[in-house]
Amino acid sequence: MTEMITFENVCKSFGKTVILNDFNFRVMRGEKVAIIGPSGSGKSTLLRIIMALQDIDHGKVSIDGKPLWEVNHGRHLVKPTRRHLRDMRSLVGMVFQNFNLFPNLTALGNVAAAPRHVLGLSKKESEARAAALLAQVGLSEKLSNYPSTLSGGQQQRVAIARAMALEPKVMLFDEATSALDPELVGEVLGVMRDLASARDLTVLVVTHQMGVARAIADRVCFMEGGCVVEEGGPEALLSQPKNERTRAFLRAVHLA
Ligand SMILES: Nc1ncnc2c1ncn2[C@@H]1O[C@H](COP(=O)(O)OP(=O)(O)OP(=O)(O)O)[C@@H](O)[C@H]1O
Numbered sequence: 177m178t179e180m181i182t183f184e185n186v187c188k189s190f191g192k193t194v195i196l197n198d199f200n201f202r203v204m205r206g207e208k209v210a211i212i213g214p215s216g217s218g219k220s221t222l223l224r225i226i227m228a229l230q231d232i233d234h235g236k237v238s239i240d241g242k243p244l245w246e247v248n249h250g251r252h253l254v255k256p257t258r259r260h261l262r263d264m265r266s267l268v269g270m271v272f273q274n275f276n277l278f279p280n281l282t283a284l285g286n287v288a289a290a291p292r293h294v295l296g297l298s299k300k301e302s303e304a305r306a307a308a309l310l311a312q313v314g315l316s317e318k319l320s321n322y323p324s325t326l327s328g329g330q331q332q333r334v335a336i337a338r339a340m341a342l343e344p345k346v347m348l349f350d351e352a353t354s355a356l357d358p359e360l361v362g363e364v365l366g367v368m369r370d371l372a373s374a375r376d377l378t379v380l381v382v383t384h385q386m387g388v389a390r391a392i393a394d395r396v397c398f399m400e401g402g403c404v405v406e407e408g409g410p411e412a413l414l415s416q417p418k419n420e421r422t423r424a425f426l427r428a429v430h431l432a
């Protein structure tokens with residue numbers, strides 16, 4: 177098995193606030209990992225670093241065996257070029273809490289945009305790819321709908337199809353079901369589960385909904401104070417956490 181995401185001794189602070197403290201983290205190809213932890217513990221920052229939206233202070237991050245924040249130049253390591261970051265970003269798809277669809281494009285247009293402009297596919301090819309992806313998330317009937325005419329669950333399914341449009345090796349979900357009305361969580365979670373069943377796709381889910389972690393993950397990591405405090409299979413970690421801090425967090429979540 178090969179490593180798809182590797183963090184080695186990564187440090188990241190915002191001013192005096194330490195977010196990642198000598199952080200080590202590995203995700204194998206095809207693994208499905210959920211990250212849980214208190215608000216402000218750095219979960220979104222972790223995903224943003226993987227997506228190359230946020231740089232790091234020290235250490236090394238690799239995606240699919242390639243260093244993210246540096247490139248080999250002869251025997252020296254130099255800062256990444258824009259092109260390197262663009263290539264690396266195309267390995268990763270990300271879905272956010274608030275959908276972030278382009279409001280002026282239809283569902284089809286939202287999903288077709290990246291294949292058309294990043295891969296340079298023709299209009300016809302990019303729309304065919306988009307239609308297939310929208311069918312996969314159960315939205316064949318909604319191709320020409322604008323986001324404002326879709327429910328939250330439907331918008332999020334468009335966002336998932338859009339994130340898949342460049343055939344990423346890694347999918348990141350940041351609280352993807354948290355803004356949805358409870359009755360719409362199931363339809364989005366179903367789509368996430370279907371995606372996660374693809375053996376080769378590596379999936380990282382940040383969530384404060386423990387049901388989502390259970391449904392998707394082979395491994396759950398509890399993050400606090402700049403590091404992973406405890407990790408394990410969903411059943412073991414969520415039902416029988418060993419660490420006192422994990423226990424306190426899960427108690428608080430269950431009381432919420
Ligand atoms: N660009 C930034 N500049 C300064 N501080 C930031 C920035 N981004 C995040 N932070 C701070 O870093 C800390 C970690 O933020 P992050 O969003 O990663 O937490 P989180 O675990 O995702 O929290 P939540 O569960 O509330 O989404 C917070 O204290 C936040 O205020």
Ligand SMILES: [Mg+2]
Pocket residue numbers: 219220221350
């Ligand atoms: Mg967050």
